[in-house]
Amino acid sequence: MPELPEVETVARQLAPLLAGRVLRRIDVRGPLLEVADRHLARGRRVLGVTRLGKQVAIALGPAGRGTAACRLICHLRMTGRLIWLGPGETRGNPRHVRATLRFDGGRLLFIDPRRFGTLRMESADAPVGNSGTDPMDGRFTPPVLAGLLGGSRQGLKPWLLRQDRLLGIGNIYASEILFAARLDPRRAAGSLSRGEIRRMFGAVRSVLARAIRHCGTTFSDFGDTRGRPGGFGRLLAVYGREGLPCRGCGRSVRRIVQQSRSTFYCERCQGPRRAGMFVA
DNA sequence: GGGTACCTGAAA
DNA sequence: TTTCAGGTACCC
Structure with missing residues (x-):
């Protein structure tokens, strides 16, 4: 589940739960964290929890x-989850627990x-x-986006997945952003006009901000005793909607494969602009 | 640049 | 049984 909006949601929920607590011990199954690093973590107080790109960063005091x-950096990749359990609280018998961070007054399970x-x-x-730019950072502007796009000949959709350019965008939001920007995912990233770059900038910001407001696209709770998915899933315009009617024009949504990954888009809404073209 | 591998589970 | 999955490191 974790792209920028999901990780942002996790970090925001964890921050008030963990802030001020002392980390007593980290138990791991498998080669997740070196013994020396686990030892290093003991007895430190949590200063805060933030998102760094797609990673959750737990800042620890001296x-x-x-x-x-120092800080503990957790990357959820495809299936990672962080689940908070208060004192004595259990969640059945969770499978795939890779690490348990034991704090005063609770524990954080890393399930993956x-x-x-x-x-x-x-x-x-x-x-x-x-080294990529965080698209939710105030320093991200249309000219910055223009600079990042540079003369890239890579397709727009694969380009959006590059973490050395923009941080935090993954396969779901890449398709959603390009639909919102009305841009063909196969277009060369470096071929956009200034107006198209502004549209893309606006779409990056608005799609991610809206997804954050809805707590992301899918994931099970933590903090909350009930399993609760993020609310953005039902708002997806194209992702996972192959063959279903486009929410903009009604034509059926297409799925293509770029770099071995699915891309969803609407041929009409994201096709070449007709205005100004010669008509046969 | 693009393909493949990593690993497991769910769905087709 | 096969295919697909929200990420990325490493191969040519």
Whole structure:
């Protein structure tokens, strides 16, 4: 589930649950986190929980005099989930628990069936990886987007998945953003006009912001005792809607494959502009 | 650039 | 049984 809106939701929900708590111990199953790093985490207080790209960052204070602050970075990849359990609380017998972070007054379960997810410890001043621009950051503007698109000949949809350009966009929101921007996913990323870049900028912001407001597209709770999916799923315009009528024009939504991954779009709404073209 | 691999489970 | 899945590292 985790693209930017889902990870943002997780971080926002975790922040008030974890802030101020002391991390007592981390138990792992498998090679998720080195013994030395697990030891390093003990006894530290949580300063905050934020999103870094698609990752959840748990900032930890120093462990004593002369020690530096650090942070735990969790990447959920495809199937990772973070579930908070208060004192004595249980959730049946959860399968695929890869790590348990034990705090005063509760524990955080890292559940990940496919085991693609990662957990690592780094120093608080480590540079944020992959160097892409966060599209929800105020420094992201249409000229910045224009610079990132540069002269790229890559298709727009594969381009949107690149974490060294924009952070946090994945396969669902890439299709949704291009539908909102009325841009063909196969267009070369570097071929957009200034007006099209403005449209794309607006779509990136509005689609992600709306998905965040609806707590993402699908995922089970945590913090909340009931399993509750994100509310954005029913608002998807094209993703997962192959053959269904486009919400804009009614024509059936197409699915194509780009770089071995599904792309959904509407040929009419995202086709070449007709205005200004010669008519036969 | 694009294809494949990583791993498991759900759905076709 | 086969295919597909919200991510990304690594191969040519």
